[in-house]
Amino acid sequence: MKKVKNILLIITGGIAAYKSLELIRRLKDQGINVTCILTKSGSEFVTPLSVASLSGNHVYSDLFNLTDENKMGHIQLSREADLILVAPATTNTISKMAYGSCDDLASTVLMATNKQVFVVPAMNVRMWHNPATQRNIKILIEDGVKFIGPEKGDMACGEYGLGRMSETEEIINSIIEYDVSLLNQPLKNLTALITAGPTKEQIDPVRFISNESSGKQGYAIAQNLFDMGAKTTLITGPTNIPLPDGPSILKINTAEEMLEASEKILPVDIAVCAAAVSDYRVSDKKKSKIKKVGENISLELSENPDILKRISNRNSNRPKLVVGFAAETENLKNNAATKLLTKGCDWILANDVSSGKVFGNDENQITFISKNKTEKWDKMSKNDVAKKLSINISEYFSS
Numbered sequence: 001m002k003k004v005k006n007i008l009l010i011i012t013g014g015i016a017a018y019k020s021l022e023l024i025r026r027l028k029d030q031g032i033n034v035t036c037i038l039t040k041s042g043s044e045f046v047t048p049l050s051v052a053s054l055s056g057n058h059v060y061s062d063l064f065n066l067t068d069e070n071k072m073g074h075i076q077l078s079r080e081a082d083l084i085l086v087a088p089a090t091t092n093t094i095s096k097m098a099y100g101s102c103d104d105l106a107s108t109v110l111m112a113t114n115k116q117v118f119v120v121p122a123m124n125v126r127m128w129h130n131p132a133t134q135r136n137i138k139i140l141i142e143d144g145v146k147f148i149g150p151e152k153g154d155m156a157c158g159e160y161g162l163g164r165m166s167e168t169e170e171i172i173n174s175i176i177e178y179d180v181s182l183l184n185q186p187l188k189n190l191t192a193l194i195t196a197g198p199t200k201e202q203i204d205p206v207r208f209i210s211n212e213s214s215g216k217q218g219y220a221i222a223q224n225l226f227d228m229g230a231k232t233t234l235i236t237g238p239t240n241i242p243l244p245d246g247p248s249i250l251k252i253n254t255a256e257e258m259l260e261a262s263e264k265i266l267p268v269d270i271a272v273c274a275a276a277v278s279d280y281r282v283s284d285k286k287k288s289k290i291k292k293v294g295e296n297i298s299l300e301l302s303e304n305p306d307i308l309k310r311i312s313n314r315n316s317n318r319p320k321l322v323v324g325f326a327a328e329t330e331n332l333k334n335n336a337a338t339k340l341l342t343k344g345c346d347w348i349l350a351n352d353v354s355s356g357k358v359f360g361n362d363e364n365q366i367t368f369i370s371k372n373k374t375e376k377w378d379k380m381s382k383n384d385v386a387k388k389l390s391i392n393i394s395e396y397f398s399s
């Protein structure tokens with residue numbers, strides 16, 4: 001992981017701009033060099049002198065300033081930074097970013113950059129919820145911009161709700177976790193499909209068959225592949241965790257719906273089947289509630305389609321790399337190696353699910369199996385598993 005050392009901070013014109021002064025100090029405490037652009041409206045709230053004194057660097061404001069352009073042009077400003085942080089970001093700034101306006105130095109730099117941009121919104125709650133703002137945010141997320149916050153709370157205007165700028169500590173935590181080596185987006189020309197979560201097979205209107213899958217591992221994989229530049233679609237069964245930021249999301253319930261959604265988005269370069277698909281569905285789903293009859297009853301189950309197997313064995317549009325999981329309670333290596341062959345996928349990530357070791361937990365212990373390699377990975381967080389898998393995927397496509 002390569003840590004952030006240089007940040008270009010863009011301070012735009014909102015009342016929360018005063019918080020950027022503290023942000024500069026705290027970033028510098030982390031050993032990060034901060035160069036600032038202060039927009040014209042930003043300078044109505046904080047002065048260039050205080051920004052310059054705290055950052056220890058020249059403050060940039062004008063697009064057409066001959067001295068500044070001589071010393072450091074707008075392209076150079078972004079080139080020297082590991083990432084760009086817009087804090088606070090006003091509704092107007094977000095709108096300009098979404099539509100690619102460049103009528104001042106800040107917006108021109110944002111258009112000209114190839115660096116990761118983090119946006120920390122700060123605005124009135126109604127402005128935040130306005131459909132135009134939400135549309136703009138969706139556009140920016142799809143473009144790969146990352147958002148920090150906003151938070152819920154009291155506002156300077158006396159209202160209460162979402163729109164408060166995130167606390168300095170949260171901004172710093174998001175920034176220092178950012179890995180600069182992701183910048184060149186090694187998967188940027190690739191497409192990916194991830195299945196995640198459980199499926200839910202209805203028995204009657206009130207009962208269903210499902211399993212304990214939380215979706216955490218699949219969601220982390222979708223997030224990491226997206227962050228590395230892949231155009232990613234996540235097909236997910238019902239879960240209770242936040243959706244990843246950026247990938248396209250398709251929500252389904254049953255295994256048959258998951259298969260249909262997966263086949264619809266082919267062709268893709270990468271398929272990762274992390275879902276805990278219910279192997280069976282009820283043959284005769286009842287339209288009304290099954291009544292208690294005072295004796296044993298039995299349910300006939302039909303086998304569900306095996307999505308991983310279907311994708312792996314396609315004659316047309318087979319993804320270049322198909323990755324499956326193997327949830328095993330015994331003979332982990334042998335069972336997983338057999339699954340690699342019977343399913344026809346390229347890699348298997350095997351995990352031991354005996355005694356609730358995986359479902360819902362934040363950590364995972366993986367054994368990686370391909371045709372010519374078996375490798376036991378250290379126990380690590382599901383996010384680190386996702387990161388390691390994504391790095392392996394990017395090496396596979398670059399070799």
Ligand code: CTP
Nearest residue numbers: 273274275277279305306307308324325326327
């Ligand atoms: N899988 C799938 N569709 C199914 C069943 C499983 O796509 N109907 C995928 C899972 O997403 C996982 C892999 O197949 O990537 C292995 O799942 P697992 O539950 O370990 O194995 P099963 O095939 O269900 O076999 P068994 O339950 O007998 O171990």
